[in-house]
Amino acid sequence: MACYGGGHVQSLIPIAQALLERQDIELEVIGFTTARAAFERAGVPAAGYCCLLDETDQKWIDLARQYAPSAAHPDITDDENLAYHAIGLRDLAEDSGQTVALEQFEQLGRKCFMPQHSFERFLKRTCPNLVIASSSPRSELAMIKAAKRLKIESLAISDLFLQAEAEYICAPDYAENVSVLSGYVRDFLISKGCQSRIWVTGNPAFDSLAKARSEKLRRKRRSELGLQDTDSLVLWVCQSSAVSILGKPFANPVHILEMLQNLARQAPGTHILIRQHPNKKILDESQIGRALQPPSRWTIEDCLAACDCVLQETSTVGLQAALLGRPVVTINADGYPPYADLGLATDVPTIDAALDVLQHPTKPDLSRLGAPDIGRATDHVLKTIDGILENLPNIEAAE
DSSP states (O other): OEEOSTHHHHHHHHHHHHHHTOTTOOOOOEEOTTHHHHHHHTTOOOBOGGGGOOGGGHHHHHHHHHHOOOOSSTTSOHHHHHHHHHHHHHHHHHHHOHHHHHHHHHHHGGGGOOOHHHHHHHHHHHOOSEEEEESOSTHHHHHHHHHHHTTOEEEEEOOSOOTTTHHHHTSTTSOSEEEESOHHHHHHHHHTTOOSEEEEOOOGGGGGGGGGGOHHHHHHHHHHTTOOTTOEEEEEEOOSSSBOTTSOBOOOHHHHHHHHHHHHHHSTTEEEEEEOBTTBOOSOHHHHTTOBOOOTTOOHHHHHHHOSEEEESSOHHHHHHHHTTOOEEEESOTTSSOTTTTTSOEEESSHHHHHHHHHSOOOOOOTTTOOOOTTOHHHHHHHHHHHHHHTSTTOOOOO
């Protein structure tokens, strides 16, 4: 099992935890970048890029020491950072020679890495019956491609809508099996020519949303904020950067805050809860003023249990809110992700346009998404894994 950090590792952690409990499965986990530390914190022993190195790689480690930038996150050790770049450079050089490899790296950075050769060597050494990875590009994609070349069965566990990932997921050298969020995503992949077996399981990272349905939790969290039963709480999910993954500039957060302050003045009993990204806050205390902030111990499930409506530009939180039936308003999302297209959110073109919509928000329509009920995705993925293993040659059926 292998994956990157962020939301990807959160989708695989529940699967890894369940598989570790089973006597009939021997699980080896590799956490790329920040995922290794995330696995370890969740009680899942995990290796990193260093496990892909062998005695012939010292030359590439020395080369990486010259060219690799410093690790971008405290969870990434210097050894892991060097191993990542050494493996990437070695694979590039195997295909194009060292000179071209360094030119590509200087031009494109880590985006040029696709260490398929390294993963082929690793898979030949470890001989797994099944490779499980998230649907990310580069390392996970390289591992899946390597498994395909070696005729090893693979399962890609995807998390969201796969708009950007569809190009390589639908290629003939991708995983034999792909688990997806919903029926909509399955149909989207089929329309793009996906040749994998597609399993609609939901996202295991969202299983914890089930607790946010608790009325007891809702009352408790709202009481902590000092809210009355009749009060309305708008959760604003702040961005952590100036531009989106597509390179589109986000709105000025100060202007969003001013609009929300106007909303609170115009609609008595309306309160604003500001959730800034845990890795990068864009507003300081003096700017936030009388708006509420969640206590540091609160999870996103706590915030969603307490709120009545969610405002955002683009965030996975919007999908989580919609799955709980909370109205979602997005600002100039323009179809990425396709929340408004699916009836999961109301998209407005400007900040000012959100003011009226937030006073009379529309509940999401989940019918077009076609997602399984929240809370069971881990079970669905585990059943998928059992089904795959049962059909492998020379493997006894998992009990």
